[in-house]
Amino acid sequence: MADAAGTFAVVAVAALLSARARFHSPRLLVNRHVFKSEHFSDKDILLQLVDAKYQTKLEAHNWDRLYEIGPCFATLAEAMLCGRSLAEAVRADTRIGDELRQKLLANIPALARAMCEIAESYLCRSLPKSKGSKGAASSSRDKKASKQVPRVVLRGQRTGRRYRPVQFLNRGSAGVVYSAIRVDEDPNANRMANALQRAMQNAEATTTAEPRDNRLQGFGQRLRGAISMQLERQLVLKQIEPTQRSSAINEYRIASTLAENDEHQTCVTYLDRLDESNERLWLLLRRVTPSPYGVDLAEYIEHQFFEIGDTANQGIAQLTVLQLLRGMDYISTQGVIMRDVKPDNVLIDYHLDLANNPHAMSRWSDFGLSIDIGRMSDGSGLRSPLTVHELGEAASTSDDPIKDSLVAFWYDTQKLVPKPKWVGRRPPENCFQDPTRVHISSYDLYMMGIITVSMALGIDIPHIHKNDVKAAFESKTGIGLPDDYLTSFELGQSIREESENYLPHFQHSFGDEFGAALLRETEQMLRHDPRERPRPIECHGRLATLSPAFQRALVPEQ
Ligand SMILES: Nc1ncnc2c1ncn2[C@@H]1O[C@H](COP(=O)(O)OP(=O)(O)O)[C@@H](O)[C@H]1O
Numbered sequence: 001m002a003d004a005a006g007t008f009a010v011v012a013v014a015a016l017l018s019a020r021a022r023f024h025s026p027r028l029l030v031n032r033h034v035f036k037s038e039h040f041s042d043k044d045i046l047l048q049l050v051d052a053k054y055q056t057k058l059e060a061h062n063w064d065r066l067y068e069i070g071p072c073f074a075t076l077a078e079a080m081l082c083g084r085s086l087a088e089a090v091r092a093d094t095r096i097g098d099e100l101r102q103k104l105l106a107n108i109p110a111l112a113r114a115m116c117e118i119a120e121s122y123l124c125r126s127l128p129k130s131k132g133s134k135g136a137a138s139s140s141r142d143k144k145a146s147k148q149v150p151r152v153v154l155r156g157q158r159t160g161r162r163y164r165p166v167q168f169l170n171r172g173s174a175g176v177v178y179s180a181i182r183v184d185e186d187p188n189a190n191r192m193a194n195a196l197q198r199a200m201q202n203a204e205a206t207t208t209a210e211p212r213d214n215r216l217q218g219f220g221q222r223l224r225g226a227i228s229m230q231l232e233r234q235l236v237l238k239q240i241e242p243t244q245r246s247s248a249i250n251e252y253r254i255a256s257t258l259a260e261n262d263e264h265q266t267c268v269t270y271l272d273r274l275d276e277s278n279e280r281l282w283l284l285l286r287r288v289t290p291s292p293y294g295v296d297l298a299e300y301i302e303h304q305f306f307e308i309g310d311t312a313n314q315g316i317a318q319l320t321v322l323q324l325l326r327g328m329d330y331i332s333t334q335g336v337i338m339r340d341v342k343p344d345n346v347l348i349d350y351h352l353d354l355a356n357n358p359h360a361m362s363r364w365s366d367f368g369l370s371i372d373i374g375r376m377s378d379g380s381g382l383r384s385p386l387t388v389h390e391l392g393e394a395a396s397t398s399d400d401p402i403k404d405s406l407v408a409f410w411y412d413t414q415k416l417v418p419k420p421k422w423v424g425r426r427p428p429e430n431c432f433q434d435p436t437r438v439h440i441s442s443y444d445l446y447m448m449g450i451i452t453v454s455m456a457l458g459i460d461i462p463h464i465h466k467n468d469v470k471a472a473f474e475s476k477t478g479i480g481l482p483d484d485y486l487t488s489f490e491l492g493q494s495i496r497e498e499s500e501n502y503l504p505h506f507q508h509s510f511g512d513e514f515g516a517a518l519l520r521e522t523e524q525m526l527r528h529d530p531r532e533r534p535r536p537i538e539c540h541g542r543l544a545t546l547s548p549a550f551q552r553a554l555v556p557e558q
């Protein structure tokens with residue numbers, strides 16, 4: 001008995017020591033031999049790569065095929081924390097396919113550089129700005145300065161035509177968006193652009209002083225409308241932050257693929273990419289026409305557009321949901337998963353007809369975090385070290401293509417996307433699943449469910465981490481959120497348990513019958529198990545028959 005207890009104690013101490021050795025190896029602590037990071041030890045890099053707050057393991061997809069095209073970085077890091085070399089770690093993961101293993105073993109330094117870059121993309125954020133400019137957020141002074149329009153003329157790579165930015169529109173996470181015009185060879189074009197820029201600034205100054213109203217009639221507004229009409233201000237240039245360059249190249253690749261067969265124009269059209277320099281990339285998009293409420297769905301929600309609840313606005317609310325569902329179905333048929341579905345990334349084209357009736361067309365936009373798993377849903381569109389030669393311009397302009405393709409594989413398959421403060425904004429499975437078992441639209445459809453609730457309540461629920469949004473949610477629904485709601489609150493469960501708190505809002509914003517049906521669909525979109533979520537086109541089919549606005553649009557009036 002004493003012996004058994006003694007043996008147990010020895011085993012326990014040995015286990016404890018090995019765990020300590022695993023995480024406190026003095027050699028790893030100071031060494032920078034493997035990753036050669038300027039700021040961080042090898043151990044810092046490895047601990048970052050195994051941190052489940054920032055990434056999923058490759059196995060979370062339940063899709064063995066992925067191990068044939070790229071490695072699981074957390075598994076490699078774990079093996080190294082246990083004392084293995086990087087090459088040994090590659091050999092030790094038996095799930096890695098043979099061709100991939102050969103490729104990785106032949107490129108160990110590139111693999112180490114990729115791991116270092118992935119870890120640094122988070123670790124650098126904690127550095128003082130001068131040291132870690134890579135990860136540092138822009139200061140408010142930078143942001144103000146960026147409202148000034150850069151004086152550049154850019155040549156489109158695809159069309160060869162020349163364009164220039166005219167007016168600041170908005171700032172996103174990847175860069176700054178300006179309205180733009182085409183500058184032809186005509187020498188008057190530049191003069192016209194300057195006049196337009198001045199007129200726009202004056203009009204902007206006049207209109208921002210007025211209160212927002214459904215029927216904004218002010219002089220500035222009319223001037224603005226007239227200028228837009230006259231000069232066909234229908235282009236947008238997106239200036240990409242240098243750190244976001246490779247993701248923007250991917251965005252353009254995916255958005256151009258989507259534009260090919262998009263007969264209903266369910267996505268914002270990306271027209272061209274333009275290089276200001278080797279570092280500075282711009283994208284050219286078709287401009288979405290703004291309304292007095294703004295241009296993106298978050299702005300419509302913020303300005304209570306759907307809470308007006310009259311027949312016209314209910315009709316627009318119904319059509320918005322139907323257009324978005326049809327768009328989501330189209331996107332999934334192209335093998336694309338958006339991953340960043342939220343009201344800010346829906347742009348609404350708005351116009352008044354001759355009888356002053358509003359019309360709106362909602363389109364998906366911002367494919368910066370999207371992934372392409374291939375039109376056959378076989379993984380062939382994912383960026384990987386085995387498809388590096390197919391990545392075309394992204395690979396040919398890179399001076400480290402294997403490293404870049406490995407980092408891109410991590411973005412496509414292991415980075416937690418999105419990474420919201422409220423965890424319940426992301427589907428609970430955390431990443432897309434084997435498409436032979438789970439339809440590829442299920443990941444995006446979950447977040448579509450959050451959009452429909454946001455429209456019904458007039459609250460931008462993806463931002464529920466903010467106190468005012470949380471308070472608005474609680475007062476409108478009468479549902480108190482627990483202290484740990486940022487990690488514990490799940491919208492689907494809440495709807496199942498307290499559907500009567502949501503129903504009146506759905507009926508007010510969408511109309512009685514459509515609203516009640518949409519609430520039922522929303523509960524299914526937000527199912528915990530992705531296999532239980534319907535396909536977007538099924539929801540569309542069930543809802544379209546209940547929408548008078550949709551039926552009217554099908555039969556044009558004589
Ligand atoms: N084609 C467009 N037409 C009009 N406004 C646009 C267009 N594209 C972007 N914007 C405006 O710029 C904002 C940021 O654009 P987005 O593509 O979402 O950038 P990011 O990838 O940086 O988030 C949008 O929310 C919208 O207000």
Ligand SMILES: [Mg+2]
Pocket residue numbers: 172173344345366
């Ligand atoms: Mg965006």
